[in-house]
Amino acid sequence: MSEPMIKREGEMPDGTGRMLFVCVLSTTDTAKIPGISAAGSVPEITDYTPAGDAELVTIGRPVSVPDLPMTPSGCPTPALITRAAVHLTETPTLFVDSGLRIRPCVPTLNMNAQPGRDIRSGSAVNGVEQIYENAVRVGQMLSGFADTIVIGESIPGGTTTALGVLRAMGYDARVSSSFPVNPLELKHRVVEEGMRAARTGFGDFRNEPFRAVAHLGDPMMPTVSGIAAGIAEGGAEYILAGGTQMLAVAAVMRGMNMDLDNIPIATTKYIVEDGTSNFTDMAEELGCRTYSADPGFDNSRVHQLAGYERGEVKEGVGAGGAVLLAAVKGISQDILRCEIEETYLRLNDEG
């Protein structure tokens, strides 16, 4: 017997409504600090990872990268999960370029954001407020297009910038990682260095989320928080889809004193069960309600997917939210896992 595909705190979204999957893509120089990101076999590849993810989800194969994005140990990108879920449910997808160096071959909505700098400089993101305002406009537009909008992210190194913003805003976060052994000490060192360079400390930007993002964050954050705010203003439902990165987004939204109920976050069980991170406690502190998704890889015939069960990859490209979406639309865990396996095998010529 498999575990249920979704464990949840709140109501399931209405499966009869129109759904949309949005994914915000960014790159930063923080991702290129050796040892920070495993979203790519070598640090330089991280610029290509979001483009490959977008292509895989949209057309079923990466184009701008020769191979499936994967960790150094060969565990494939969570974009595979997302692809399977949106493909099976025929959910429209929209990718948002919020600071890419390498753009995918599929259409993206361009936010005019620059790639993020290395946060060790203490100056990470230009034009945070402008990006946010543009994103609110996008969210308002999208609210007219669908009833429930899942918002994911693909940003290598994103847990480090998430840690930076959470700590700058006074949250004692421990973050997850796409490495099997979480380089938490390195991440903290990078954030500390950034804080020193920005002449700021823990909690100094508690009520100044834009300054926290500008000094220690990344260009994904103002885009996701703005889109979510715009969707809510427009009267539709949003669901943040991700792990630690979406906690940072929730912190930004809380810091702006928006009139928000519980902020819905869907993520994977690999995040929720990650002993090195305190996702659940943080989500509670931030007033989030969480959905935990299990794509059922413990039963997989593909050993590379079993890497997820060993914690080699945990989340990304809105995978948890995409599984939630599939569940809402009546897709079973077995059907979803088979689709993921077939896509993986087809792309690796092992099928």
Next chain:
Amino acid sequence: MSEPMIKREGEMPDGTGRMLFVCVLSTTDTAKIPGISAAGSVPEITDYTPAGDAELVTIGRPVSVPDLPMTPSGCPTPALITRAAVHLTETPTLFVDSGLRIRPCVPTLNMNAQPGRDIRSGSAVNGVEQIYENAVRVGQMLSGFADTIVIGESIPGGTTTALGVLRAMGYDARVSSSFPVNPLELKHRVVEEGMRAARTGFGDFRNEPFRAVAHLGDPMMPTVSGIAAGIAEGGAEYILAGGTQMLAVAAVMRGMNMDLDNIPIATTKYIVEDGTSNFTDMAEELGCRTYSADPGFDNSRVHQLAGYERGEVKEGVGAGGAVLLAAVKGISQDILRCEIEETYLRLNDEG
């Protein structure tokens, strides 16, 4: 008594459905041939015109250009008409970057298209098929978002590339112009030069629309035709909004032997009544049904808008389609004209 705001051949779109206004933005080096385009006070400005148009429609004022885009004689951009119509009707807008050199500060959907080259080289657009395929995907997505989607364009020099594609496909077109005196001879000379360089002649690409676009067209064409095709595939309604440019798009769609009924084109009365162009005959030959929109500038207190009545500007930024949209949503000609006038006067500090 004013004339009716819309003269039409077919059914009016269903005013109770969800509407979306899409506008495809492109630039080309053809626009910089002296005397070709009046969409900007000097040829170099044509790179900025689509960006300014997108900003004006989205947020009510241009940002990337210091002044309202206008002709050398001071007649303002038709984006003013579009702004008023989408603003009054609260219609969501989506701008598409299909080969911009200067990007607007508002979000745009990026098609990964390069700016068009000077068609006198005989080689105008790279990757036409890829752009088209991406655009079909966008159209399919948009078909889930709205019931009726108006698709406009902003591409300086676009009537010359339209002439090139129409002639290469065997249509004896005479095209409109944003100059009061249509430099038709110059346009024909430019097209002839491009045909010689491409070693092709009138009608040689009758059944090869992608080759016609690649040699003599512009990057707006595969995007608009692909989006329209995708919308139709997805089961929603599209309306092409423009003059001669949309005839070229219709020719591309016809050339692909799509299973299409009448192709709906909404334009302004300034195009339909332009004695130097044969819009109505061409539309009939291409199996289009047309809507002719009149924003009522003959009654305007703003003399710069009266320039439209003198034929100084005729169409662009989907103005005719936007007026149709306003009419469908119950906006009167007087209300629309007042909104246009107020926007113009506010932007010129004369209000």
